[in-house]
Amino acid sequence: MLEIKNLHARIAEDGTEIIRGLNLTVKAGEVAAIMGPNGSGKSTLSYILAGREDYEVTEGDILFNGESILEMDPAERAAKGIFLAFQYPMEIPGVATMEFLKVALNSQRKQRGEEPLKVADLLARVKKAAGELQMDMGMLKRPLNVGFSGGEKKRAEILQMKLLEPKLCVLDETDSGLDIDALKIVADGVNALRSPDRAMVVITHYQRLLDYIVPDSVHVLYKGQVVKSGDKTLAHTLEAEGYAGVLGEAA
Amino acid sequence: MAVNMNAAPKLTPAETALVEAFAEKVADLPGDPGMMLLRDRAVETIRAGLPTRRVESWHYTDLRRLLTDVPAAHAAVTAKATAPLVAGSTVVLATAGAAGKLPKVDGARIERLATQLLAGELTERLAPKGADDAVGAINAAFVADGVSVTIEPEVVLAAPVELQNIHVGGQVHGRLSVSVGQGAKAIFVERQTGAGAALVSSVAELEVADEAEATWIIVQEQPETTTHLAQLNATIGKNAKLTVFLMNTGGRLVRQELRIVAAGENCEFTLRGVNLLTGSTHTDVTMVLDHAAFGATSTEIIRNVVLGKAQGVFQGQIRVAREAQKTDAKMACNTLLLSDEGEFSIKPELEIFADDVACGHGATVAEIDRNHLFYLMARGIPEKEARGLLVKAFLAEVIEELGDEALVEPLEARLDAWFGANG
Numbered sequence: 001m002l003e004i005k006n007l008h009a010r011i012a013e014d015g016t017e018i019i020r021g022l023n024l025t026v027k028a029g030e031v032a033a034i035m036g037p038n039g040s041g042k043s044t045l046s047y048i049l050a051g052r053e054d055y056e057v058t059e060g061d062i063l064f065n066g067e068s069i070l071e072m073d074p075a076e077r078a079a080k081g082i083f084l085a086f087q088y089p090m091e092i093p094g095v096a097t098m099e100f101l102k103v104a105l106n107s108q109r110k111q112r113g114e115e116p117l118k119v120a121d122l123l124a125r126v127k128k129a130a131g132e133l134q135m136d137m138g139m140l141k142r143p144l145n146v147g148f149s150g151g152e153k154k155r156a157e158i159l160q161m162k163l164l165e166p167k168l169c170v171l172d173e174t175d176s177g178l179d180i181d182a183l184k185i186v187a188d189g190v191n192a193l194r195s196p197d198r199a200m201v202v203i204t205h206y207q208r209l210l211d212y213i214v215p216d217s218v219h220v221l222y223k224g225q226v227v228k229s230g231d232k233t234l235a236h237t238l239e240a241e242g243y244a245g246v247l248g249e250a251a
Numbered sequence: 252m253a254v255n256m257n258a259a260p261k262l263t264p265a266e267t268a269l270v271e272a273f274a275e276k277v278a279d280l281p282g283d284p285g286m287m288l289l290r291d292r293a294v295e296t297i298r299a300g301l302p303t304r305r306v307e308s309w310h311y312t313d314l315r316r317l318l319t320d321v322p323a324a325h326a327a328v329t330a331k332a333t334a335p336l337v338a339g340s341t342v343v344l345a346t347a348g349a350a351g352k353l354p355k356v357d358g359a360r361i362e363r364l365a366t367q368l369l370a371g372e373l374t375e376r377l378a379p380k381g382a383d384d385a386v387g388a389i390n391a392a393f394v395a396d397g398v399s400v401t402i403e404p405e406v407v408l409a410a411p412v413e414l415q416n417i418h419v420g421g422q423v424h425g426r427l428s429v430s431v432g433q434g435a436k437a438i439f440v441e442r443q444t445g446a447g448a449a450l451v452s453s454v455a456e457l458e459v460a461d462e463a464e465a466t467w468i469i470v471q472e473q474p475e476t477t478t479h480l481a482q483l484n485a486t487i488g489k490n491a492k493l494t495v496f497l498m499n500t501g502g503r504l505v506r507q508e509l510r511i512v513a514a515g516e517n518c519e520f521t522l523r524g525v526n527l528l529t530g531s532t533h534t535d536v537t538m539v540l541d542h543a544a545f546g547a548t549s550t551e552i553i554r555n556v557v558l559g560k561a562q563g564v565f566q567g568q569i570r571v572a573r574e575a576q577k578t579d580a581k582m583a584c585n586t587l588l589l590s591d592e593g594e595f596s597i598k599p600e601l602e603i604f605a606d607d608v609a610c611g612h613g614a615t616v617a618e619i620d621r622n623h624l625f626y627l628m629a630r631g632i633p634e635k636e637a638r639g640l641l642v643k644a645f646l647a648e649v650i651e652e653l654g655d656e657a658l659v660e661p662l663e664a665r666l667d668a669w670f671g672a673n674g
């Protein structure tokens with residue numbers, strides 16, 4: 001489903017290379033975990049997948065279902081089914097959450113040639129998803145993410161993911177900022193979306209999340225490259241030995 | 252050969268048109284000798300020259316240069332009332348400056364101004380407020396009618412009163428005179444619109460008596476062929492509240508002056524404004540707020556969106572008198588500049604003579620936040636719509652501060668209508 005081939009990318013503004021020849025393949029139905037030290041380029045990779053303009057791809061390609069997405073803008077990628085749950089979801093004053101959900105859902109439907117959702121239908125879907133994530137509907141009347149606690153923001157991201165039903169879910173440290181109960185709720189939400197035709201890239205620092213969302217593969221990102229891949233046991237090794245141990249062995 | 256050394260500067264075509272229109276109309280203008288003298292003086296100030304950028308209060312709006320032409324004065328033509336902003340409002344229509352049929356409202360008196368003008372009862376109030384008061388002078392010279400609304404004390408009006416000033420081109424001069432009695436409560440909508448090339452001057456006087464509460468909403472949606480020169484003069488009494496909401500979405504050359512006097516102790520003034528500017532238009536909002544009494548609170552937030560080659564101006568002057576201790580005044584002006592060719596000038600000014608006050612102002616000029624744009628697009632919202640959503644959000648924030656859904660919703664609908672036509 002996702003093939004990243006020899007990807008090189010730099011910060012558009014100052015030309016600093018962050019991603020330096022990264023290769024990664026994630027198949028439909030697969031859950032791939034990405035781990036790596038702070039500053040290794042994990043969030044950058046997620047932004048590049050989503051199409052953020054701050055980064056420039058200088059070499060390599062990203063194929064989504066066999067098609068290069070490099071020329072697509074973020075909205076086109078989203079309509080194709082790529083979803084990024086942000087490490088730091090943004091607060092957008094003045095845009096009511098409910099209105100945003102409606103516009104987002106219907107924009108994607110429109111780009112795919114589907115009919116817009118009826119208000120009642122939309123409301124029912126939102127209610128159901130919010131209930132599963134134990135979110136208060138009152139929150140959705142507020143401006144998007146404004147004044148939400150760290151944990152509430154992360155839940156709101158997963159709420160959007162459930163509603164938009166993407167094909168490729170990229171979760172950037174969705175576990176950070178969540179208490180233990182919330183982690184479980186969010187992980188259940190993510191697991192409920194696991195399906196043979198959906199792939200997930202789960203970026204995390206902690207084994208704990210991977211106890212709930214059990215990955216099919218684990219990849220270690222270091223200085224803009226995937227330097228080591230393995231199955232779920234790799235995460236345990238990392239937890240036990242730290243990056244120094246594992247990377248020392250890789251080098 | 253005699254050379255006239257004192258020759259006045261050559262009149263601009265606009266000045267000429269005004270002076271000629273006056274000569275043509277003066278015989279029909281209502282007024283006692285005192286009023287007619289005031290009109291003569293007002294015309295003399297026009298003949299002496301409209302204000303230029305050298306006049307401080309007109310620095311960013313050189314009226315003499317910008318007012319390039321004034322259409323011929325039409326006889327009054329009847330126009331139809333437009334649907335009120337808030338459904339169920341009492342609509343008072345003035346067409347081309349002349350009051351139409353006057354509705355009856357319990358607890359209020361609604362009258363036409365022509366009779367009072369004729370009797371000279373308004374002369375004092377019509378006098379221009381200073382040498383630089385070009386809007387007041389033009390209005391005083393020509394105004395022939397208008398509407399007065401008096402809300403009796405302690406009356407709470409159930410529905411807003413919408414004062415519609417609708418023109419069908421030509422020179423149009425209107426006047427509104429409104430008083431809200433002690434302890435009364437009322438919402439007014441000043442609706443400025445029309446069709447065709449026009450010069451509109453519209454001056455409103457508003458008196459909010461002690462303990463009263465008034466909301467004054469100006470919706471200015473003039474066509475791009477209209478020059479709109481307007482003024483709101485308001486006085487706020489003791490413990491009274493006045494909220495002014497201003498929405499400028501039209502006009503080719505617009506000057507909206509707000510002259511507010513916080514006259515009574517512990518009164519409250521709130522100004523919220525949105526200016527949506529596009530094309531080659533020029534829009535100037537100039538506020539002079541006098542804090543004249545102890546303990547009054549005021550907040551002003553103006554939000555601007557600038558597209559095309561539009562030029563915008565906000566001048567906000569707050570003057571705090573010596574006796575106005577414990578004044579709390581805050582002013583902010585935020586602009587979204589969406590085009591390289593557009594411009595917005597801001598001039599805040601605080602003149603404080605009291606020592607125990609909290610006064611502040613802030614201004615920002617920004618573009619659309621790229622991070623916000625990315626977030627919305629990453630959810631599948633195409634760029635154009637995402638931008639629209641963010642621009643609307645920027646404006647909706649101040650509209651929503653009105654708190655009253657009955658006002659917020661229709662105002663946001665006007666925004667949507669504007670974006671539909673200009674987005």
Ligand SMILES: Nc1ncnc2c1ncn2[C@@H]1O[C@H](COP(=O)(O)OP(=O)(O)OP(=O)(O)O)[C@@H](O)[C@H]1O
Binds near residue numbers: 011041043044
């Ligand atoms: N827009 C940017 N401007 C400047 N530096 C950037 C930018 N984006 C990324 N970087 C730098 O690139 C490097 C990789 O950052 P990135 O956020 O991708 O790391 P990360 O692996 O997600 O780290 P963490 O685990 O702390 O979230 C860091 O050194 C960061 O400072």
Ligand SMILES: [Mg+2]
Binds near residue numbers: 042173
């Ligand atoms: Mg990160």
